[in-house]
Amino acid sequence: MKVSTMTACLVLAVLLQSVLLHPALAGTGPACTSLVYSANPQYPPFHWAVGEKGFEGASIELLALALPKGVTARPVVYPWKRVLYLAEQGRIDLVVSLRKTPEREQYLLFTGHRSFPNPAVVFVRKDRTLPVRSWQDLKGHKGAISLGDSFGEEFDRYWRRELDIKEANTVVENLRRLDAGDVDYFITGKYPGTYYLDRIGNGRIVGLDTPVTGRSVYFAFSRKSPCALLVDEVSRRLEELEQDGTAQKLLEKYMKSHPAP
Structure with a gap:
């Protein structure tokens, strides 16, 4: 009985430590049911600002499809450099469709899968x-x-x-x-x-036909945002939306049918 009791206590301690090291599993981590997002205000067809309170474009439709059910998104519009600064501070949760750079990766957690190609x-x-x-x-x-x-x-x-x-x-x-x-x-x-x-x-x-770089653009969460926990789920959804042709259709739609902002 003593051996069994000691074994049970040891197992319990290991499980407790695992939970403490992973707050999301314990339910103690901050849940993400809503997020604040932004973008370069002048970057069509991916996205552009409409007035001072919203965006339109392929990225915005893609975001609505990529977010998990129950998570709402609120846009905020600022000049591009300020968007990046506020994301670094954790005051913006998500930035849509931008290129990865080592500097940005210091404060942004990029999705593993791209939102769109953008050589x-x-x-x-x-x-x-x-x-x-x-x-x-x-x-x-x-x-x-x-x-x-x-x-x-x-x-x-x-x-x-x-x-x-x-x-x-x-x-x-x-x-x-x-x-x-x-x-x-x-x-x-x-x-x-x-x-x-x-x-x-x-x-x-x-x-010109020859690209300078063959880069893509990605969604990126602020590393200081509780919503960064969604990055893998959003990335998987972006991959699905590219594989089924949705992302390309959105890009073509906004290339052809919308006037310049």
Whole structure:
């Protein structure tokens, strides 16, 4: 009896320790029944701000499909750099459809599966030949990117060290600079760049076939948010939504049918 009692006590102690180390199993961790989300306010077709209180776009529809039942989402709209700062502070729970970088991964927990593909490409004027087969071909030319954009650790490090690139606030502003001849090329995501070009419609700017990087965009939870516990479940759902074609259909829908914000 004494041996059995000691064994039972030992098993109980091990189980108790496991529960304490995993608050979600014990029911003592903060539950996530609602979350605050945000995004780059000017990044169609993925998402864009509508007024000061909401968003539209492919990411927003995808989010509604990817969240577990019973979890509600409330949007907040801020400038892009402030969105990232507030997520770092834990005041925004989730940021939709952004690229992974080592810097961002310090304070954001990214889904394992992407929300959408979003290779970065070079946009140029048709009348100014600029063949780009590698990053080195951009040397000696004036370039532009949008403020706060990132194209992966390797290219970000390369352009800061080797290229003459200036930042401007928005995709539209950079496309206008390119059209005016103030810069020789503009790097941005293939889909946002094409989206705006389709609506500007001047026919003088094209995207080159060779991508700068073949990156995707992901959902990311603040590491300080109790809702970060949902990351694996949301990731599995994103994978399902890509495999059944839903994500691609949403991307095509917003590329074709919605006006520029």
